[in-house]
Every structure is written in structure tokens, then in C-alpha cells.
Amino acid sequence: MAGMTAANRRRLARFSATVGLLVTVVALLLAPAGPASAHAVLVSSSPVASAVVPSGPAEVVLTFSESVRKVPGKIRVIAPDGSRADRGEPTFDGGVVTVAVDPAGGRGTYLVSYRVISADSHPVSGAFTYSVGSPSPPPVDSGDDTRADPVVGNAVKVAKYLGYAGLLLLVGPALVLAALWPRRLPRRGAARLAWAGLGLVAAATLAELWLQVPYTAGGGVFDVTGEGLGSVLGSTFGAAHLVRLGLLAAAAFLLRPLLAGPVGRTDLVILGVLGVATLLTWPLAGHPAASPAPAVSVVVDAVHLGSMAVWLGGLVMLAGFLLPRADERELGAILPIWSRWAALAVSALLLAGTVQALIEVASPDALLGTTYGQLLLGKIGLFVLVIAVAAYSRQLVRRRTAAGRPAPVRRAIWVELAVTAVVLGLSATLVQTTPARTAAADVAGGPTGYFSTTLSSPIYSLQVELDPAQAGNNTVHFYAYTKDNRPQPVVEWRATAALPSAGIEPIEVPLLPLTDNHATGEINLPAAGEWQLRVTVRTSDIDQATVTATVPIR
Secondary structure, three states: OOOOOHHHHHHHHHHHHHHHHHHHHHHHHHOOOOOOOOOOOEEEEEOOOOOEEOOOOOEEEEEEOOOEEEOOOOOEEEOOOOOEOEOOOOEEEOOEEEEEEOOOOOOEEEEEEEEEEEOOOOEEEEEEEEEEOOOOOOOOOOOOOOOEOHHHHHHHHHHHHHHHHHHHHHHHHHHHHHHOOOOOOOOHHHHHHHHHHHHHHHHHHHHHHHHHHHHHHOEOOOOOOHHHHHHHHOOHHHHHHHHHHHHHHHHHHHHHHHHHOOOOHHHHHHHHHHHHHHHHHHHHOOHHHHOOOHHHHHHHHHHHHHHHHHHHHHHHHHHHHHHHHOOHHHHHHHHHHHHHHHHHHHHHHHHHHHHHHHHHHOOHHHHHHOHHHHHHHHHHHHHHHHHHHHHHHHHHHHOOHHHHOOHHHHHHHHHHHHHHHHHHHHHHHHOOOOOHHHHOOOOOOOOOOOEEEEEEOOOOEEEEEEEOOOOEEEEEEEEEEOOOOOEOOOOEEEEEEEEHHHOEEEEEOOEEEEEOOEEEEEEEEOOOEEEEEEEEEEOOOOOEEEEEEEEEEO
8 A cells, every 4th residue: 555656546445435335235225125104003903902802812913003023022922820821933924913822821811012113113012901701910021021221212312313413524524625625724623523423423323223222122221132133233224224334434435535635526426426325324224214105205304414414514614614714715705605505405404304294294283292293393493593593694694794704604603503403402302203193193093081180299299181091192291380389390301101900011201391391292001001100300400209190091
């Protein structure tokens, strides 16, 4: 390598990047195809939940709304005496799971517990009971000691957030150095930022692969087995992440000369193709690949993500490098061009976001009545604020204020970045939240009900509302009040729901604070019974209290 000329090194970089792209294309063609669905829910079962049958069935059949994959050892049928009634491995056929059962088992109540993976890589778990002959006290599934760890769920969101942050830190410097960077300015700082972004994306990708094992199978961060890791790597989710790592490695060959100095058009074209292919790995590993219109959703999500990276990455470069270092003449040439780019990126964001919302939300009721819809509304509100600030920045550029006095533009850009950092956080949460079109579906199909109660603790009272208070999807609202019945500001909300009589462990309720004293969430309660709702409210750094309620679910 020491005797290799610059031209030879550049040809080698092009060849390596092209080979990496070809390998990626082949991997994408060979990767397992994901079905057009997302966030499966249990539609029906045989025997029916809570049914009493005259004789023991030879099999239990679970029918989900969409295709699902197996989590090893996570589908069990427990006999009334606590022994395992299932025989052998369950069979999977799209959304239908068949579990062989010993028909000669004893009379009484059986517990069926399941944990599967939906088409968009998210775990779906639940349980229900049926009885043979006559009901008896439900058994407890004591053999399953791998519980869902909330630390894992939060770590997944953090990894996704860091991946988004790394993407914009990579795209911004690469784009600005390729097209807008003044020749007189040194590239070292911007180059370091780009390498940091690439490293952050790679680290986040590896973390997501690791965390996907306990996220889907249950357990803590370090509960990762070879079998579980192999299952993840063999899935569409794993293939997309491995492809992303390969594309990042291929792109690194062309980034080095670009970050060091100007490069030719051929290098930029190849780097652009690699960048587009890398963007596609995000939607291929999430909701878009499993939507009702997967081809449209994947393309739209990639456009949305790419526009975000161009816009925010460019803002970082402007705020961190160009505005402090470029002179008035250079800024006078750079800012109008950047203003046009930002306008195009924002327009693409708005268009792609609108299409995404139409696909994932599907109805006004789903927009207003689900956690996904409410998070989306919050994201839209913040985005409108960012657009207003961006419009102000463009106005400054048009008036030539930036050339003579860049401080106002710099302040506006920092405001844009601060608000969009929150938008990125909402985006990382959205991709882990059940799409509104699924959460709003009334799978149970029965009449709706309502549960309301007020709970007291030494430091607050809590009004609890749960609708429709029946097996299936439920919406919960919490309102905190002081002892003199004024709104009590809350620092942190936590809630779980469990059905001990059926051996169902606590299920975490994802909560979205709407006001200082009001939070809401969505939860799927898989079986009827007396559910134990446990809510912890923290009102300051040191003050918190937990209250519990028994909620009858039909």
C-alpha cells in the first residue's frame, strides 16, 4: 500500500465500494421476505378463551391477525396440576400456530401462554385459559423464568435514537464537504464529525442486533444465547442490520478521500448509491416493511429519513463550522444554496410524513385514541414549530442579514436543532409503538364497557379510567390530584397490569404524559379476570408512591 499511487488507491476504493454494493443487493434478494403486516394480535383461538369443553382437545390453535415467527420455548400449555400439556414444537403457518396437546389430560382449567414475533420484529405476548369438563383454579406457568425487562425496551429506544443521531452526523458533513465547503478552510473537524457519525451508526446497529434477542425472547440485557442470536440474524430484521453494516464498511472506503479533499463525480455517485441503499435498511427492519403497502411505505420512510439527515446534518455543519469560520463573502454564496436545499428537504419531509400517517394511522379515531396517534400529533406540533423557525432563517438569508451579521441565523439554527432533537426522540419511540391502525382495531368485537376508580396515597390521589375494560386492546388514563383536589404535577409515571390467577406476569403499560397531571397509554389484556393494576407516580426527585387497583376485565 505504501507504493500505491493516489489514482490506484482511488480505483481500489471504488472497486471495494462497488463490490460491497453488489454483495448487499444479493443479500437483499436472498433475505427472507416479510409479510405485509405489523404488530400481530390474537384474533381467535381453539378452544376459545374461557370456554368449557366436554373433552380434552388434541391441539390448541392460535390464529393471529398477521404472520408470526417462533420464539423458542415460549408457547406453553399448562395442565390443571401445573404440568406441561403441550407435546413437541408448535407448527407455524403464516398467522396460524398449532400446538399439539395431550388429549388425555385431567379435567379442570388449562393455561395457554404465548410469545411470538410479529412481521415488524416486535414481540407479541399474552395468555388465556380454557377448561375441560368444569373450571378449576387456573394453574401457574412456573417454568418460564425469563421476564420482560423494561431496561431492554428503553435500551432499544436509546439505540435507535443514537442511530438516527449518527446518521445525520454522517450525512451532514459528507454533503457539505462535497458541495459547500470553502477550499481555504481545514476539513479536520468536519471529518472527525463524519467518522463519529459513522461509528455511532455502526455501534447502534450492533446494539440493536444484540438487544433484539432479549427484546423478543424476554430477559435482561445479557440474557443472550447462541440460539436466540442465530434466530435474530436469520430474520428480516437481522438481514437488514447486517446489510447496513456491510454498506457502512463499503462507504468508509470512499469517505476517506472525500473527507480529505475534493473528489470526482464518479466517487460521489457511488457514495450516493451506497447512502440510498443504507437508508433503505431502516424501513426494511421496521413497521414500513410490514405495512399494508410495504413497497410504498419502505420508499416513503427512506425519503423521510434521508430528508431528515440532510436537513439536520446540514444545520449541524452550519452551526458548528460554517457560520463561525466562513467569511462574509463565503456565507453570502453558501447560505442561499443551503436555504434552497433545506426547503427541498423540508418539503420531502412533509410529503413523506403525510403518506406515512395515512398508511399507519388509517382513521381519525386511531389518530386521537391511540398512543401512536398521540405521539404522532406531538411530533407534528414540534415539526410545525421547527418549520416556523426555519422560515425565519430563510427570511434572514433573503434579506442578506446573514452575510453581514450571522449571529441571528446561528441562534435560529440552534433553536431548530434543539427542537428537532426532541422530534428524534419521538421518532425513536414511534418505531417501537404499535401502529395506530392496529391498536385501534377492535379485535374482540364485543360490546364496550368502562372502568373508573379513584385511588389514594399519602401524597396524591389518582383517578383511573380504563376503556373498554374487556379482553383485548384497552386505553387507560391516569389523572393525578393533590389532597385538596388540585392538579398534581408528575415527574414520572410507571404502570403494570398482571393477572396472578392465570399466571400472567406484570405487563408494562407504555405511558404518554399529555399534561402535568394526565398520562395515557394502550395495553392489550389477553384474558378476562380480576387484573391487578399497579401505578407508581413520582412527584419530585425524592417523593413517589404506588397505588393498586383490581380491574374486572370481561
